Amino acid sequence: MSAAASGHLVLERDGRVALLTFNRPEARNAMTFEMYEELHEICERLDKDPAVRVLVLRGAGDKAFVSGTDIRQFLTFKTREDALEYERRITRVLGRLHGMTKPTIAMVQGDAVGGGLFMSLACDLRLAAEHARFGAPVARTLGNCTAPLAFSLLAATIGPVRARNLLLTARLADAAEAKAIGLIDEVHPAAALPARVRELAAHLTELAPLTLAAVKEATRRVTAPASLRDAEDIILSCYLSQDFQEGVRAFLAKRKPDWQGR
Numbered sequence: 001m002s003a004a005a006s007g008h009l010v011l012e013r014d015g016r017v018a019l020l021t022f023n024r025p026e027a028r029n030a031m032t033f034e035m036y037e038e039l040h041e042i043c044e045r046l047d048k049d050p051a052v053r054v055l056v057l058r059g060a061g062d063k064a065f066v067s068g069t070d071i072r073q074f075l076t077f078k079t080r081e082d083a084l085e086y087e088r089r090i091t092r093v094l095g096r097l098h099g100m101t102k103p104t105i106a107m108v109q110g111d112a113v114g115g116g117l118f119m120s121l122a123c124d125l126r127l128a129a130e131h132a133r134f135g136a137p138v139a140r141t142l143g144n145c146t147a148p149l150a151f152s153l154l155a156a157t158i159g160p161v162r163a164r165n166l167l168l169t170a171r172l173a174d175a176a177e178a179k180a181i182g183l184i185d186e187v188h189p190a191a192a193l194p195a196r197v198r199e200l201a202a203h204l205t206e207l208a209p210l211t212l213a214a215v216k217e218a219t220r221r222v223t224a225p226a227s228l229r230d231a232e233d234i235i236l237s238c239y240l241s242q243d244f245q246e247g248v249r250a251f252l253a254k255r256k257p258d259w260q261g262r
Contacts, residue, residue, distance in 0.1 A: 007034065007035065007038060008022065008023050008024045008032070008035050009021070009022065009023065009035060009038050009039065009042065010023045010060075011042060013051075013052075014198075015202075015205070016051060016052060016053040016054065016205040017052075017053065017054045017055075017056060017198075017201045017202070017205060018046050018052045018054070018055045018056070019055075019056045019058070020039075020042060020055065020056070020057050020058070021058055021059070021060055022035070022057070022058070022059045022060060022065070022066050023060045024060070025059075025060040025061035025063065025064075027067070027070065028059075028063055028064035028066075028067035028110075028111070029059040029060060029061075029064045029065065029066045029067060029116070030066070030067045030068060030069065030070040030071070031066060031068065031069050031070060031115055031116075032069075032070050032073065033073060033089065036069075036089055036090070036093045037089075037093075039093055039096075039097065040092065040093045040096045043055075043096045043097055043099075043100055044096065046100075046102070047100055047101055047102060052102060053102060053103075053204065053205040053209060054102060054103050054104070054105065054201045054204045054205055055100060055102060055103070055104045055105070056104075056105045056106075056107055056197060056201055057104065057105070057106050057107065057119070057120075057123060058106075058107040058108075058109055058197075059108075059109060059110060059116075061109070061110065062109050062110050062129070062131075062190060063110040063111065064110040064111045064112075064113070064116065065106065065107075065108040065109060065110055065111065065112040065116050065119075065120060065132070066112065066113075066115060066116030066119055066120075067111060067113050067114065067116055068113055068114025068115040068116050068117075068136075069090075069114065069115050071142070071248060071251050071252060072252065074142070074144075074244075074248045075248060075252075077239060077244070077245075077248075079240075080236055080240065082239070083235055083236055083238075083239030083240060084232060084235065084236070086239075087147045087235050090115065090118075090147055090150070091147050091148075091149045091150075094118055094119065094122045094149050094150060094153070095122075095149060097119065097122040097123065098122040098149075098153065098220065099220070100216070101213040101216065101217075102209070102212070102213070103124050103125070103204045103212055103216070104122075104123040104124050104125070105123060105124065105125045105126075105127065105197060105200060105201060105204075106119070106120040106123040106125070106126045106127070107127055107193060107194070107197045108120055108126060108127065108128035108129065108132045108134075108184065109128075109129050109132070109190065109193060110129070110131070110132055111132060111133045111134070111172070112128075112132065112133075112134050113133070113134070113135055113136065113137070113172065114136050114137075114138065115150075117134055117135060117136050117154070118136070118146075118149075118150040118153055118154070120134075120184075121150075121153035121154055121157055122153060124216065125185050125200065126183070126184040126185055126186075127184065127185060127186045127187075127188065127193060127196060127197055127200070128175045128178065128179075128184045128186070128187050128188070128193070129175065129187075129188065129189070129190040129193050130175050130176075130187055130188070130189055130190065131175070131190065132174075132175045132178075132184075133172040133173065133174055133175070134172060134173045134175075134178045134183055134184070135166055135170070135171055135172040135173055136150075136154075136166070136167055137170035137171065137172065138167075138170070138247075139167065139168065139170040140170035141170075141247060141251055141257075142244065142247040142248060142251060143238060143241065143243040143244045143246065143247035143257065143259065144238045144239055144244055144247070145234055145235060145237075145238040145239075146167065147235065148230060151163065151167075152223065152224075153223075154166070154167075156223035157182060157183060158181045158182050158183050162181055175187045241262060242260060242262050243257070243259055243260060243261065243262065246258060246259070246260070247259075
């Protein structure tokens, strides 16, 4: 197996399988803006590489797959463009991962929360450890909102009513519930998960690449989301609010937010 490390993303090759690790275990693999951009570039590169047939994504350690965006980066958010540019960035990266022509597997060895949930949903297959949890509890934590592509990925996976329930209640679904509602495909003991993912990835490398690409494209066309522009008013109503500023400060101070609804 060959490996290459760059910042907080580690890319390894095992034959025709690429394995990408989000490597910030001390921060529960929270994503910086630089990590998002690097993820986009890696997807671009791997999609053009004929030697790669499958991409596996995982988080370092066993606490989190990805816990979303590093909250400290929200401290400077003040303007309309701050909010819209952030959602454009996330949409661009999620769209690139979702748009891979090659099969993608999320190996969820811990919590997939916020952006981490949506990154797992941008993958074709999701295999999780028994202790993993899933959700986007921003109604409880930050007071921001979900971009159209992110919500579309969730709704296309579990249906709009279940998606609404998960977001409105701001809760985390355990692996058993996630499997029952179709949010993930398989649940395994943590120790057995890597071997099962390797087995599945190896199987996918033996299948017809153009057929798999066609299945992925057909699915994307059926579940095509609304555009970011269609939801600008929704995004700005949260990101430009006093509540969002309070949510960020409270999160970093590890206290309960004082929501005012303005």
